[in-house]
Amino acid sequence: MRIMILGAAGMIGRKLALRIAEAGTLAGKPVGAMLLVDRITPQPVPAPFSVETKAADITDPGALVALAGWRPDVVFHLAAIVSGEAEADFERGYAVNLDATRHLLDALKGADCRPRLVFTSSLAVYGVPLPDVVPDDFNLTPRSSYGAQKAIGELLVADYSRKGYVDGISLRLPTIVVRPGAPNRAASSFLSGIIREPLNGIAAAVPVKRSMRTWIASPSIAIESLVHAAGLTAEQAASARALTGRGISVTVEEMIDALRAVAGPTIAARIHDEPDPAIERIVASWPQAFAADAATRLGFPVDGGMKAIIEAYIAEELGGTIAA
Numbered sequence: 421m422r423i424m425i426l427g428a429a430g431m432i433g434r435k436l437a438l439r440i441a442e443a444g445t446l447a448g449k450p451v452g453a454m455l456l457v458d459r460i461t462p463q464p465v466p467a468p469f470s471v472e473t474k475a476a477d478i479t480d481p482g483a484l485v486a487l488a489g490w491r492p493d494v495v496f497h498l499a500a501i502v503s504g505e506a507e508a509d510f511e512r513g514y515a516v517n518l519d520a521t522r523h524l525l526d527a528l529k530g531a532d533c534r535p536r537l538v539f540t541s542s543l544a545v546y547g548v549p550l551p552d553v554v555p556d557d558f559n560l561t562p563r564s565s566y567g568a569q570k571a572i573g574e575l576l577v578a579d580y581s582r583k584g585y586v587d588g589i590s591l592r593l594p595t596i597v598v599r600p601g602a603p604n605r606a607a608s609s610f611l612s613g614i615i616r617e618p619l620n621g622i623a624a625a626v627p628v629k630r631s632m633r634t635w636i637a638s639p640s641i642a643i644e645s646l647v648h649a650a651g652l653t654a655e656q657a658a659s660a661r662a663l664t665g666r667g668i669s670v671t672v673e674e675m676i677d678a679l680r681a682v683a684g685p686t687i688a689a690r691i692h693d694e695p696d697p698a699i700e701r702i703v704a705s706w707p708q709a710f711a712a713d714a715a716t717r718l719g720f721p722v723d724g725g726m727k728a729i730i731e732a733y734i735a736e737e738l739g740g741t742i743a744a
Contacts, residue, residue: 421449424490424535426478426524427498429458431599432540434465435643436496441467446494447536447651455490458499478520481527488527494536494650495586497524502606503544503702506566517569525576529585537577537588538649541662543635545571545592547705554707556663556714563705578661589649589657594637594667597675598733607702611636614672615679615730618690621743627696630673633708637667637722638729640736644721652718660714666722669709678726682734683742 423440427433437456440446444467453470456462461475476483478499499520500506506513521539528535544567545560562568570592577588599612610627611634617624637645645665649657670678680688712720723729734740 421446421451421493422491423451423454423494423496424457424487424492425454425496425498426457426487427496427500428456428462428473429460430498431601431639432596432642432646433458433462433496433498435639436498436646437462437465437471439643439647441465441469441471444468446647455487455492457487478524479515481523484520484523484527485530488524488531488533491531491533492535493533495524495528495538496646496650497521497537497539500540502604502609503542503564503566504605504607504609504699506569507564507607507702508605510565513565513569517566518572521573522576525580525586529580534584535586536650536652536657537581537586538646539573539577539588539590540646541574541590541592542567542570543592543594543664543706545574546707550707553709553711554664555711556660564702574662581658581661587654587657588661589652590662591645591649592662592664593642593645594635594665596639596642597636597729598737599639600733600737607699608634608706610699611672611675614675614691615733618679618687619683619730619734619738619742621690623690623692625692625694626672627694627699628672628703629700630676630693631671632700632703633669633671634703635667635669635707635710636729637665638732640732641666641721641723645715648718648720656718660718663714663718664710664712666712666715666720667710668723668725670726675726678730682727682730687742 547563574590
């Protein structure tokens with residue numbers, strides 16, 4: 421089996437590559453080769469099979485034709501620019517998040533290899549007004565450029581799958597918490613920051629009301645969800661070409677309470693309110709909770725709660741040590 425990861429230099433891409441390399445298999449089949457692609461050359465990962473790394477501009481259709489010529493069996497399309505950046509730079513958002521997806525699908529069609537394509541979509545495909553719990557069949561009404569780009573990408577994946585050019589599935593990942601490393605330009609970045617920064621001895625700002633509720637998942641659950649999507653049968657994928665990944669619904673206040681319970685009041689006291697109307701406007705348009713019936717039926721994994729997510733971050737990213 422030949423695996424291609426687009427966006428392999430990012431946090432999720434890197435962790436996914438390591439997960440596949442450590443297992444040596446995907447969907448119960450041995451992996452023979454893996455190609456890691458990003459705009460900068462990704463770091464290689466140790467593996468019992470061939471691993472290639474490549475820098476490529478996915479906005480260049482010719483580059484995607486060359487990548488499709490590698491004839492992958494599975495493609496993880498993680499490459500994107502994040503919500504805040506896509507909103508600020510309209511043209512670049514569409515070039516990276518939409519045009520590149522269409523050109524990738526065309527390139528795979530031309531290569532005639534019909535891979536399983538796992539496309540990472542987003543909760544931003546939804547927009548207000550929303551029910552308290554969003555069902556799987558709720559209308560897509562994005563209220564941001566990023567959300568619109570992802571929604572169109574889902575339709576493209578479904579149509580190219582219907583025509584038999586790829587065997588695709590779009591997975592709307594919950595907001596990933598806690599992301600290691602530095603903050604990014606995503607509107608949701610603060611959700612990781614209010615946990616990560618205090619644990620690292622740094623003050624953190626809350627730009628929204630603490631009563632705001634959101635749908636989240638840990639990095640490890642996000643990785644396992646991508647792997648699970650790649651392993652669905654053709655019949656299972658056809659039954660749910662686009663679905664929302666399983667997550668947990670928590671308020672910002674509940675997240676802070678969990679941090680206080682795990683790490684103590686001194687750590688939690690490093691969090692302060694700093695309203696940002698632009699961020700609040702974007703994030704407030706996102707759903708608070710999902711039924712996620714299709715993901716549950718198909719056996720996708722789920723986290724055990726906010727405290728478990730924080731404890732996993734401390735163990736996996738901080739070596740079990742919290743900054744005083």
